[in-house]
Amino acid sequence: MNTIKEDGLLRPDRQPLGQNTQGFWNEKRLQSEMQRVFSACHSCRRCHSLCHSFPTLFDLIDNAGSMDVEGVNPEDYWKVVDSCFLCDLCFLSKCPYVPPHEWNIDFPHLMLRAKAVRYRRDGARLRDRLLSSPDKIGRIASRPLLRQAYHYLRKSPTGRKLLHKTLGIHKQAWLPEYPARSLSQRWKTHPQPARHRETGNKVAIFATCYGNYSQPQIGEDLICILEHNDIQVKLIDDCQCCAMPRLELGDLDTVNLAMNTNIPRMAELIADGWDIVSLIPSCTLMFKQELPLMFPERTAVLQVKLAIYDPFEYLMRLYRSKQLKIDFRRGLGRIVYHVACHQRAQRAGQQTRKLLELIPDTEVTPVERCSGHDGSYAMKSEHHVNATSLCAPVARRIQQQQADAYTSDCFLAGHHISNTLANGSTPVHPISLLRRAYAI
Ligand code: SF4
Numbered sequence: 001m002n003t004i005k006e007d008g009l010l011r012p013d014r015q016p017l018g019q020n021t022q023g024f025w026n027e028k029r030l031q032s033e034m035q036r037v038f039s040a041c042h043s044c045r046r047c048h049s050l051c052h053s054f055p056t057l058f059d060l061i062d063n064a065g066s067m068d069v070e071g072v073n074p075e076d077y078w079k080v081v082d083s084c085f086l087c088d089l090c091f092l093s094k095c096p097y098v099p100p101h102e103w104n105i106d107f108p109h110l111m112l113r114a115k116a117v118r119y120r121r122d123g124a125r126l127r128d129r130l131l132s133s134p135d136k137i138g139r140i141a142s143r144p145l146l147r148q149a150y151h152y153l154r155k156s157p158t159g160r161k162l163l164h165k166t167l168g169i170h171k172q173a174w175l176p177e178y179p180a181r182s183l184s185q186r187w188k189t190h191p192q193p194a195r196h197r198e199t200g201n202k203v204a205i206f207a208t209c210y211g212n213y214s215q216p217q218i219g220e221d222l223i224c225i226l227e228h229n230d231i232q233v234k235l236i237d238d239c240q241c242c243a244m245p246r247l248e249l250g251d252l253d254t255v256n257l258a259m260n261t262n263i264p265r266m267a268e269l270i271a272d273g274w275d276i277v278s279l280i281p282s283c284t285l286m287f288k289q290e291l292p293l294m295f296p297e298r299t300a301v302l303q304v305k306l307a308i309y310d311p312f313e314y315l316m317r318l319y320r321s322k323q324l325k326i327d328f329r330r331g332l333g334r335i336v337y338h339v340a341c342h343q344r345a346q347r348a349g350q351q352t353r354k355l356l357e358l359i360p361d362t363e364v365t366p367v368e369r370c371s372g373h374d375g376s377y378a379m380k381s382e383h384h385v386n387a388t389s390l391c392a393p394v395a396r397r398i399q400q401q402q403a404d405a406y407t408s409d410c411f412l413a414g415h416h417i418s419n420t421l422a423n424g425s426t427p428v429h430p431i432s433l434l435r436r437a438y439a440i
């Protein structure tokens with residue numbers, strides 16, 4: 001007799017996305033898979049508080065006359081899909097029915113498949129295409145005159161009204177700044193260290209689009225920390241956007257194109273002895289998880305997966321092998337550390353917290369809750385209020401702690417938290433905190 005276990009106690013075994021398998025793009029099959037999974041979720045309800053996808057789904061079924069998924073108009077399934085920002089938390093932290101459980105539920109992958117099918121059928125609206133092209137926006141917004149125009153749109157009430165009305169970007173949402181010089185421009189004039197003690201460690205930094213154009217200071221701080229630790233550094237200047245924002249849109253063709261540019265270049269660097277460090281957890285996750293699940297047959301994809309790190313994951317490896325200097329000269333006080341979802345999804349542990357805790361006179365309080373920023377979800381008019389309500393518990397914890405600083409490896413999350421706090425405070429990136437502790 002077949003018995004179905006209630007809880008899957010085995011280690012989750014995530015299956016490839018299967019975008020090249022028969023049936024992936026078939027809308028009828030997609031719809032029946034959504035019915036199967038939605039029905040299981042409705043009976044289970046564990047994920048109710050994670051995001052707005054699940055309450056939307058449960059309301060749809062509860063309000064259907066029949067109280068089952070078959071009573072829901074399939075057109076309404078898109079409301080569930082649109083509320084999912086692919087943070088992966090339901091798969092990672094709640095669901096007992098993930099593979100190898102026989103129910104084989106992977107809710108984020110199902111949402112991604114739905115987004116992909118719709119994108120191939122309908123494309124996407126201008127706002128969504130713009131917000132998922134941080135490389136193009138960064139290039140444009142960094143040009144002198146256009147930068148001023150963007151600054152006006154971003155800062156002035158009239159500009160915000162215009163963005164709201166024409167594009168559907170929420171008036172209160174945080175929007176990135178674009179300083180005059182990108183990280184790659186700064187790197188060109190970065191003085192090479194006078195001498196390298198031969199540690200043999202070499203780091204090639206994948207700046208990421210936001211890290212390059214919007215927050216170049218974080219990259220500069222990381223370079224300074226690595227050089228302080230006698231590590232040879234270079235900035236990768238011939239890769240392109242990792243395409244995580246396009247993945248979130250469902251644009252798998254662009255993901256494929258970006259993979260074909262980035263992976264061979266990174267694999268070359270790895271073969272030459274470089275480790276890759278990427279500045280944003282979502283971009284690291286793209287190489288560590290999403291590409292390997294989309295292209296499991298590509299050896300180079302798997303090589304990159306094993307040699308790419310978040311900054312603190314890399315620095316803690318150095319610490320464990322006694323190669324990290326801990327000559328800190330300043331304590332940081334009380335720090336609230338927001339643990340970004342896409343860092344949790346990497347399953348590498350809280351390496352940032354561990355390293356910050358090595359600094360004397362420093363107390364770190366982690367907050368493991370979604371900030372609700374999630375790519376561009378918080379910027380969109382229709383989602384901003386929900387994104388802010390998701391962030392409210394994180395903001396409350398920061399206020400309760402009366403911390404000296406709050407921080408997140410995902411600086412988009414950091415700024416969304418600051419926007420939700422609305423008290424004039426700004427986040428400090430953990431890399432910048434570490435540089436402050438070294439006083440370098
Ligand atoms: S992946 Fe994240 S946003 Fe999507 S349904 Fe799961 S918890 Fe919600």
Ligand code: SF4
Pocket residue numbers: 040041042044045046047048090091094095096097105107
């Ligand atoms: S994703 Fe899994 S844990 Fe979450 S509601 Fe659905 S079945 Fe339950």
